[in-house]
Amino acid sequence: MTTSTLSTTDRIEKQPPAWTKMLDLSDRALAVLLLAPAALLLSLIIVYPVLRLGYTSFFSLSLTSGLPAEFVGLDNYRLMIDDPVFWETTWNTVLITLITVPGALVVGMALALLANLPFRVQWPVRLSLLIPWALPLSFAGLIFAWFFHSEYGVVNDVLMRLGLPGVIWFNSPNWAMAAICLTIIWKTSSFMALIILAGLQTIPRSLYEAADVDGAGRVRQFVEITLPLLKPSIVVALIFRTITALQTFDIPYMMTGGGPGTSTSTLAMYIHQNTISFLDLGYGSALAVVMFLLSMCVTVVYLRIIRTKG
Numbered sequence: 001m002t003t004s005t006l007s008t009t010d011r012i013e014k015q016p017p018a019w020t021k022m023l024d025l026s027d028r029a030l031a032v033l034l035l036a037p038a039a040l041l042l043s044l045i046i047v048y049p050v051l052r053l054g055y056t057s058f059f060s061l062s063l064t065s066g067l068p069a070e071f072v073g074l075d076n077y078r079l080m081i082d083d084p085v086f087w088e089t090t091w092n093t094v095l096i097t098l099i100t101v102p103g104a105l106v107v108g109m110a111l112a113l114l115a116n117l118p119f120r121v122q123w124p125v126r127l128s129l130l131i132p133w134a135l136p137l138s139f140a141g142l143i144f145a146w147f148f149h150s151e152y153g154v155v156n157d158v159l160m161r162l163g164l165p166g167v168i169w170f171n172s173p174n175w176a177m178a179a180i181c182l183t184i185i186w187k188t189s190s191f192m193a194l195i196i197l198a199g200l201q202t203i204p205r206s207l208y209e210a211a212d213v214d215g216a217g218r219v220r221q222f223v224e225i226t227l228p229l230l231k232p233s234i235v236v237a238l239i240f241r242t243i244t245a246l247q248t249f250d251i252p253y254m255m256t257g258g259g260p261g262t263s264t265s266t267l268a269m270y271i272h273q274n275t276i277s278f279l280d281l282g283y284g285s286a287l288a289v290v291m292f293l294l295s296m297c298v299t300v301v302y303l304r305i306i307r308t309k310g
Helices: 002-014 018-023 027-056 075-081 084-115 123-134 137-147 154-161 173-201 205-213 218-246 250-255 267-277 281-309
Strands: none
Touching: 027 281, 075 281, 084 123, 084 173, 084 218, 084 267, 123 173, 137 154, 137 173, 137 250, 173 218, 173 250, 205 218, 218 281, 250 267, 267 281
């Protein structure tokens, strides 16, 4: 009797305390617990501002009028439909995206292939890719505004030395847009090149050696080996580049200020004009919501492409 009582008592004493059972979490519960701080931080710096932006877009809120905020529903979006400047700036943004994203991809691919060649000393070539990427956007806009200056710019000087007439770049909407697109391609192609170069580093050299044995030329190796294996890197680069292209602000703002007229203004510049210059927070928020939706639509399309190919 005594022995049975002691053994039962020992088993009770050997059981872990009840509070330690709370620490015995399942994998799912542990994952939720570890991700909760990051989710909370993202909610504070991303989700809340976006929701607040959407909320403000339903109000008439102009700081210059001195009137309190008034709920107007979809009036800001109706005003947007009848606003010719909105459509012009949106078209300019789409045009810049359609020109600069493929241009940066082609130039970035060429730079990445060049940097991946078996040079004896590779670091100067790869360092040259970092310089345009590390240069601030506004600084790049100022530099190229000087390059394309009609009187003392480098571009016109080269044209005249070649016997070609100089161009007044920033007085013509077409020439001004061309100068902006060339600048953006130069600035962003290094970013594309760095991502593609990282993808090139993951392709085994044995595949190219086997292709050489089979008699495949360089072009065929590029089409059948390099491009298929680079598709994930290219898609990632395109996602980031397209989203930043839709948000283009710094380079056109520093080069032309949106001129002549509004022919080179982008949607981001129009948002800045309404919110910062005109202090119309309601209409500016509605414009920002439209730009956010454009960026989300592009991201969804790219993600669907990735999922389909996967």
